[in-house]
Amino acid sequence: LTSSPKSSGLSVIHIAAEMAPVAKVGGLGDVVTGLCKALQKRGHLVEIVLPKYDCMQYDRIHNLRALDVVLESYFDGKLYKNKIWVGTVEGLDFVGLVCAAPLYWDLYAPKGLNSARICFTCHNFEYQGTAPVSELASCGLDIHQLNRPDRMQDNSALDRVNPVKGAVVFSNIVTTVSPTYAQEVRTAENPPPSYLPLQKIRQDGALNFSHFRLGSGWKGEKEGNNGCKALLTTLTCLAQGGKGLHSTLSFHSKKFVGILNGIDTDAWNPATDTFLKVQYNVNDLQGKTENKIALRKFLGLSNADVKQPMVGCITRLVPQKGVHLIRHAIYRTLELGGQFVLLGSSPVAHIQREFEGIANHFVNHDDIRLILKYDESLSHSIFAASDIFIIPSIFEPCGLTQMIAMRYGSIPVVRKTGGLNDSVFDVDDDTVPLQFQNGFTFSTPDEHGVNSALDRAFNYYRNNTEVWQQLVQKDMNMDFSWELSATQYEELYLKSVTRARVAANRA
Numbered sequence: 001l002t003s004s005p006k007s008s009g010l011s012v013i014h015i016a017a018e019m020a021p022v023a024k025v026g027g028l029g030d031v032v033t034g035l036c037k038a039l040q041k042r043g044h045l046v047e048i049v050l051p052k053y054d055c056m057q058y059d060r061i062h063n064l065r066a067l068d069v070v071l072e073s074y075f076d077g078k079l080y081k082n083k084i085w086v087g088t089v090e091g092l093d094f095v096g097l098v099c100a101a102p103l104y105w106d107l108y109a110p111k112g113l114n115s116a117r118i119c120f121t122c123h124n125f126e127y128q129g130t131a132p133v134s135e136l137a138s139c140g141l142d143i144h145q146l147n148r149p150d151r152m153q154d155n156s157a158l159d160r161v162n163p164v165k166g167a168v169v170f171s172n173i174v175t176t177v178s179p180t181y182a183q184e185v186r187t188a189e190n191p192p193p194s195y196l197p198l199q200k201i202r203q204d205g206a207l208n209f210s211h212f213r214l215g216s217g218w219k220g221e222k223e224g225n226n227g228c229k230a231l232l233t234t235l236t237c238l239a240q241g242g243k244g245l246h247s248t249l250s251f252h253s254k255k256f257v258g259i260l261n262g263i264d265t266d267a268w269n270p271a272t273d274t275f276l277k278v279q280y281n282v283n284d285l286q287g288k289t290e291n292k293i294a295l296r297k298f299l300g301l302s303n304a305d306v307k308q309p310m311v312g313c314i315t316r317l318v319p320q321k322g323v324h325l326i327r328h329a330i331y332r333t334l335e336l337g338g339q340f341v342l343l344g345s346s347p348v349a350h351i352q353r354e355f356e357g358i359a360n361h362f363v364n365h366d367d368i369r370l371i372l373k374y375d376e377s378l379s380h381s382i383f384a385a386s387d388i389f390i391i392p393s394i395f396e397p398c399g400l401t402q403m404i405a406m407r408y409g410s411i412p413v414v415r416k417t418g419g420l421n422d423s424v425f426d427v428d429d430d431t432v433p434l435q436f437q438n439g440f441t442f443s444t445p446d447e448h449g450v451n452s453a454l455d456r457a458f459n460y461y462r463n464n465t466e467v468w469q470q471l472v473q474k475d476m477n478m479d480f481s482w483e484l485s486a487t488q489y490e491e492l493y494l495k496s497v498t499r500a501r502v503a504a505n506r507a
């Protein structure tokens with residue numbers, strides 16, 4: 001859009017709702033920036049298209065300027081002229097505007113933009129953005145062509161269209177963010193998770209790619225604000241793997257694949273992290289202890305026993321994350337004699353209120369602290385200070401905090417679902433090779449499940465100091481960088497573009 005490729009690399013445009021650090025709500029922002037940096041390092045021209053939100057951190061966008069071109073797009077049924085803003089964020093080209101996959105084929109392909117292939121990555125099938133059928137016309141799209149069961153019509157509410165379904169149908173490639181989640185969403189109900197080796201996909205070819213990403217940025221509207229609705233949402237999470245799209249995903253399964261996300265290992269590096277009181281690395285863990293002491297002082301927690309285990313949790317407080325299990329883990333940690341630090345906030349009013357109640361209850365407590373806000377700096381301090389990190393999700397497309405926690409030497413305690421099932425392997429599971437055993441897992445999303453894993457983690461920490469230290473070092477050395485995943489995306493892009501070229505040559 002703003003430059004031309006310098007080498008023989010691909011031209012990849014990521015169209016996304018978030019980008020860290022300028023517009024981040026959750027993991028989607030991290031993923032867009034991390035994957036794009038990895039693709040750029042491999043010699044591809046990468047550009048990121050975002051809505052130009054008013055609330056972006058504009059001080060972190062360099063050289064922001066309006067382009068001298070006009071882009072027309074439909075809004076409310078009329079064609080409008082849009083300004084395009086460009087700049088760079090962390091060395092990546094950023095473009096401020098919006099688009100979607102059906103729009104591409106209907107409006108832009110006929111104007112000659114027909115050499116690009118489209119990859120749609122869904123970060124979370126919970127957020128599908130369904131809308132009344134009339135909204136299609138306001139985007140300049142043909143209702144009769146698109147409001148069909150095999151195209152954009154929602155699978156359960158027949159008077160609504162479903163943009164995520166449309167993206168699945170109209171994209172050349174569909175990916176999601178872990179192999180296990182890709183299996184789960186193809187079923188009407190979540191299957192019991194099982195060990196799946198990471199997938200390696202081999203393909204070859206070359207050029208031009210648009211990559212659409214949807215994720216937790218589309219939050220809020222579905223979560224309601226009363227207890228009844230939230231409870232229903234939780235049950236629905238348990239009952240529906242594909243959230244109504246399982247038949248569509250199964251039908252299009254040949255182009256659908258799960259690729260585990262990575263983390264940006266430059267941004268998340270305890271050896272260079274300037275948010276920390278003391279930097280540390282796998283060969284010098286004294287710094288980790290100093291961060292624990294510093295965080296305790298900062299939060300007013302007891303510093304009486306440096307060996308008292310600290311459990312960390314950093315999350316959006318939404319039903320998907322198992323909020324009732326997080327609450328239970330706080331009380332269980334207290335019973336086990338540990339400390340618990342929660343950093344999180346909720347868009348769901350009754351959940352926010354409930355956690356405010358718990359936070360107030362423990363406001364001067366020696367061992368429990370709840371900080372109910374978004375705080376990037378504090379999140380780094382908690383990853384560094386904690387010994388154990390808990391993620392009891394009901395479902396989890398990928399999850400990044402378990403990988404970040406391991407990089408900072410905090411051992412994950414997780415429910416076996418989605419990407420957690422692809423990245424955390426139980427230290428007591430003999431069916432998993434020793435070098436992959438890196439945490440504590442449980443299957444049943446209830447209080448017994450949490451206890452079964454959390455209690456074992458406390459036992460290991462207290463009774464096997466040497467084994468624990470080795471586990472911390474093993475986890476810090478695990479490779480969760482974008483390298484392998486970026487290779488998989490690159491191979492998918494190349495294969496699809498090669499197919500398009502062959503088809504064009506035949507024509």
Ligand code: ADP
Binds near residue numbers: 030216345374376379
């Ligand atoms: P999701 O995308 O579903 O929110 P992920 O585990 O994929 O979950 O990513 C969460 C990201 O957001 C991580 O980088 C985590 O550190 C960050 N995060 C979540 N809540 C907070 C918070 N309250 N303050 C700071 N960072 C947060």
